Amino acid sequence: MTDDDPVDPAAGTDGADPLAWETLDSTTDYDCPGFTVRLDEVRLPDGTETGFHSVENGxxxxxxxxxxxxxxxxxxxxxxxxxxxxxxxxxxxxxxxxxxxxxxxxxxxxxxxxxxxxxxxxxxxxxxxxxxxxxxxxxxxxxxxxxxxxxxxxxxxxxxxxxxxxxxxxxxxxxxxxxxxxxxxxxxxxxxxx
Missing domain, CATH: 3.90.79.10 (Nucleoside Triphosphate Pyrophosphohydrolase)
Structure with missing residues (x-):
């Protein structure tokens, strides 16, 4: 353990994985102190387009x-x-x-x-x-x-x-x-x- 800030092991992924979803659009559905609810319009690997909600909490x-x-x-x-x-x-x-x-x-x-x-x-x-x-x-x-x-x-x-x-x-x-x-x-x- 060190006092230094850690390196994020997930950083630097380029989305080239065949499981990756393509984000077509992203909007905020709801915003309040503490978190934001986001709606992403995505294309799945099989070509299906759909919406996906997630919470931005940082x-x-x-x-x-x-x-x-x-x-x-x-x-x-x-x-x-x-x-x-x-x-x-x-x-x-x-x-x-x-x-x-x-x-x-x-x-x-x-x-x-x-x-x-x-x-x-x-x-x-x-x-x-x-x-x-x-x-x-x-x-x-x-x-x-x-x-x-x-x-x-x-x-x-x-x-x-x-x-x-x-x-x-x-x-x-x-x-x-x-x-x-x-x-x-x-x-x-x-x-x-x-």
Whole structure:
């Protein structure tokens, strides 16, 4: 793991694959804070022309933040889509061409008030690439201390808490951590370190 921004392994594909669809037109069906619903008119490999909806959500960072005493800093946040409080890792969107490591530091500070002595890139995943264009970039943060003020977005309701990594790993394995992006980050880290 390094502090440098990762290279996207999917970048540079030229569409020459015989499975590739040809995009004939692309329009926005719906736009709101957080995501855009796009309609592409496409030609399939067999020549069929059809429409395909997808969600543009862009790049995000997810941070697994450790304090010096080994606790993990977590956020408890209301999630309207599932109508409950969600416990998970600090996360948020990358702003423009912001370097990913800077985005990880910014999101950690904004959501929790904690700042990291160091951040390291762990891995990137596309959580649902049949529907979303999103890429989740996972970072591990070390030496986290509560030195900043929370700076929440208008639509964020967040409470900060901590837990042991063992508790989080067990929750992710046992279904007690319902937030998929957080569970994936916890399990990826567990596989790399245990």
């Amino acid at each position: 790049a995000s960072v997810i941070v697994l933040p450790f304090t010096d005493d080994g606790e993990v800093v977590l956020v408890e946040e209301w999630r309207q889509a599932v109508e409950r409080v969600n416990r998970g890792l600090p996360a948020g969107s990358v702003e423009g061409d912001e370097p990913l490591a800077e985005a990880a530091r910014r999101e950690l500070a904004e959501e929790t008030g904690y700042e990291a002595a160091a951040v390291e890139f762990m891995i990137a995943h596309e959580p649902s690439n049949g529907l979303l264009d999103a890429t989740y970039h996972y970072f591990v943060a070390h030496g986290c201390e509560p030195t900043a003020e929370q700076d929440l977005d208008d639509n964020e309701s967040i409470r900060v808490t901590t837990a042991s990594f063992d508790e989080l790993r067990d929750a992710a394995l046992g279904g007690g951590m319902r937030d998929g992006r957080s569970a994936l980050g916890v399990l990826q880290y567990a596989l790399r370190t245990e």
